[in-house]
Amino acid sequence: SQTIHQWPATLVQPVGSPLSLECTVEGTSNPNLYWYRQAAGRGLQLLFYSVGIGQISSEVPQNLSASRPQDRQFILSSKKLLLSDSGFYLCAWTPETETYGYTFGSGTRLTVV
Amino acid sequence: QKEVEQNSGPLSVPEGAIASLNCTYSDRGSQSFFWYRQYSGKSPELIMSIYSNGDKEDGRFTAQLNKASQYVSLLIRDSQPSDSATYLCAVMTGGGNKLTFGTGTQLKVEL
Numbered sequence: 001s002q003t004i005h006q007w008p009a010t011l012v013q014p015v016g017s018p019l020s021l022e023c024t025v026e027g028t029s030n031p032n033l034y035w036y037r038q039a040a041g042r043g044l045q046l047l048f049y050s051v052g053i054g055q056i057s058s059e060v061p062q063n064l065s066a067s068r069p070q071d072r073q074f075i076l077s078s079k080k081l082l083l084s085d086s087g088f089y090l091c092a093w094t095p096e097t098e099t100y101g102y103t104f105g106s107g108t109r110l111t112v113v
Numbered sequence: 114q115k116e117v118e119q120n121s122g123p124l125s126v127p128e129g130a131i132a133s134l135n136c137t138y139s140d141r142g143s144q145s146f147f148w149y150r151q152y153s154g155k156s157p158e159l160i161m162s163i164y165s166n167g168d169k170e171d172g173r174f175t176a177q178l179n180k181a182s183q184y185v186s187l188l189i190r191d192s193q194p195s196d197s198a199t200y201l202c203a204v205m206t207g208g209g210n211k212l213t214f215g216t217g218t219q220l221k222v223e224l
Contacts, residue, residue, distance in 0.1 A: 044201070049210075101147035101162050107156045
């Protein structure tokens with residue numbers, strides 16, 4: 001069966017520090033991968049999605065970036081965090097060619113102080 | 114106009130009652146629709162998907178889709194306190210495999 005792992009679960013980082021969040025999927029190949037952010041009291045905002053290794057599409061221009069160095073690995077990064085980057089970051093996946101709903105990882109709660 | 118709209122609630126229903134959650138969407142070309150349940154502090158969990166007009170039932174949950182009216186709903190029968198959560202409506206929009214989410218409706222099931 002397929003599983004999605006996301007870490008760390010919580011993170012407190014100072015303004016201006018770098019960020020690296022990692023997501024991996026097991027039990028499938030060539031998944032579509034997504035990064036969402038959910039700010040307090042707000043909806044889910046799509047940040048990046050990827051349909052293959054090295055293929056990244058950005059939905060919202062900001063100081064975040066994403067990379068997909070391996071087929072089942074998706075990384076969210078920032079060189080310098082802002083206070084507004086605080087939120088609940090969620091990684092999700094779907095099979096390559098199917099239009100099923102996403103399966104989400106357990107999320108990372110990031111607080112920038 | 115937001116692409117996917119939901120009433121934020123909270124919607125309060127007594128235990129055992131039917132909870133009705135509604136969602137409207139703006140993209141007439143949308144073909145796939147989903148309901149997620151999100152407990153406080155947790156990630157969203159897919160509970161229902163619907164692709165064609167009409168009703169789809171799964172246990173105590175029924176999803177309803179009306180593409181002409183651009184309307185999706187979720188009915189929860191025999192509501193339980195464990196159903197208390199935020200319910201997110203999601204629509205596959207704009208081509209490709211991308212979901213757009215509503216802001217969610219908070220449901221409270223009271224004893």
